[in-house]
Amino acid sequence: MAEDAKCPDCKRINEVLTRVGDRWSVLVVISLAEYGTLRFNELKRHLGISQRMLSLTLKELERDGLVSRTYHAVIPPKVEYALTELGQSFREPVKVLGVWALDNLATIDAARAAYDAQSEEQAKSA
Amino acid sequence: MAEDAKCPDCKRINEVLTRVGDRWSVLVVISLAEYGTLRFNELKRHLGISQRMLSLTLKELERDGLVSRTYHAVIPPKVEYALTELGQSFREPVKVLGVWALDNLATIDAARAAYDAQSEEQAKSA
Numbered sequence: 001m002a003e004d005a006k007c008p009d010c011k012r013i014n015e016v017l018t019r020v021g022d023r024w025s026v027l028v029v030i031s032l033a034e035y036g037t038l039r040f041n042e043l044k045r046h047l048g049i050s051q052r053m054l055s056l057t058l059k060e061l062e063r064d065g066l067v068s069r070t071y072h073a074v075i076p077p078k079v080e081y082a083l084t085e086l087g088q089s090f091r092e093p094v095k096v097l098g099v100w101a102l103d104n105l106a107t108i109d110a111a112r113a114a115y116d117a118q119s120e121e122q123a124k125s126a
Numbered sequence: 127m128a129e130d131a132k133c134p135d136c137k138r139i140n141e142v143l144t145r146v147g148d149r150w151s152v153l154v155v156i157s158l159a160e161y162g163t164l165r166f167n168e169l170k171r172h173l174g175i176s177q178r179m180l181s182l183t184l185k186e187l188e189r190d191g192l193v194s195r196t197y198h199a200v201i202p203p204k205v206e207y208a209l210t211e212l213g214q215s216f217r218e219p220v221k222v223l224g225v226w227a228l229d230n231l232a233t234i235d236a237a238r239a240a241y242d243a244q245s246e247e248q249a250k251s252a
Contacts, residue, residue, distance in 0.1 A: 065237025086233055093219070093226040100219040107212055111191025 024049060024057040025066075026094050029083065032067065033091045037082045066090055150175060150183040151192075152220050155209065158193065159217045163208045192216055 027047050032038060038046070044054050058081060061067035066087035072078040083091070153173050158164060164172070170180050184207060187193035192213035198204040209217070 063238050063241040064234050065241075066234075086230060086237070089230065090226065093222045096222045097219040100216065104212060104215065108190050111212070112189050115189040115191075 022057075024053060025061055026097065028054075028057055028061060029066065029087060029090055029094050030098060032081060032083045032087070033094075037080050039078065039080055043081065061087070150179060151187055152223065154180075154183055154187060154207075155192065155213060155216055155220050156224060158207060158209045158213065159220075163206045165204065165206055169207065187213070 024047070027049075028043065031043060031046050035042075035046075040054065040058075043049070043058075044051065047054070049057070058067060058069070062069050064086075065084055068082050068084050068087075070080045070082070072080065150173070153175075154169065157169060157172055161168075161172075166180065166184075169175070169184075170177065173180070175183070184193060184195070188195050190212075191210055194208050194210050194213075196206045196208070198206065
């Protein structure tokens with residue numbers, strides 16, 4: 001990405017948002033914030049996410065230091081996920097984003113419907 | 127996506143985050159919030175984003191009702207982008223997310239370095 005003097009922080013913000021700004025990460029953080037500790041399959045059921053996508057998301061969140069992974073050597077083995085201290089601090093921005101999303105879902109739906117109707121009109125008259 | 131009684135809002139939050147939660151959308155909103163009105167090429171230079179990705183991002187933001195597109199019939203034609211009222215209301219959650227990202231960039235970088243070093247160790251000893 002090109003650097004620009006007008007937006008010195010863009011590149012750095014971008015780096016972080018690439019990881020923590022994606023929707024599945026946000027939903028995993030919300031779930032762990034709500035339930036404390038969850039196992040892989042609990043998260044999977046809870047979010048309705050595919051095995052592969054959840055595995056990827058958890059690995060990235062663990063790498064970024066937002067989520068901890070604890071392996072319990074019992075039979076059968078148990079792996080649990082929870083928020084780290086950094087993950088806890090991410091709850092507030094995530095909550096603000098989630099609340100905004102819910103508050104404005106109807107408005108966004110209406111905007112999309114209007115946009116699509118207009119695009120269809122234009123396609124017909126073209 | 128499967129619905130789950132434990133997370134009735136997941137699906138709806140997910141729908142919105144799919145669009146508004148991606149990093150380029152966030153950076154476009156930050157830029158328009160800062161500068162008011164920008165032309166396509168100004169945004170492109172400012173963000174160091176590809177033509178194709180900016181075009182896609184603006185189209186989605188316009189469809190979601192967050193960004194307005196104004197065509198001025200001058201020579202050469204001028205197209206300007208700005209935040210709508212809904213886009214303005216999105217500034218607050220975006221700001222909270224951006225501030226958190228900047229505050230925690232160093233911590234995340236350190237976590238990634240530690241994770242990668244450990245993964246390398248494990249690969250060697252495997």
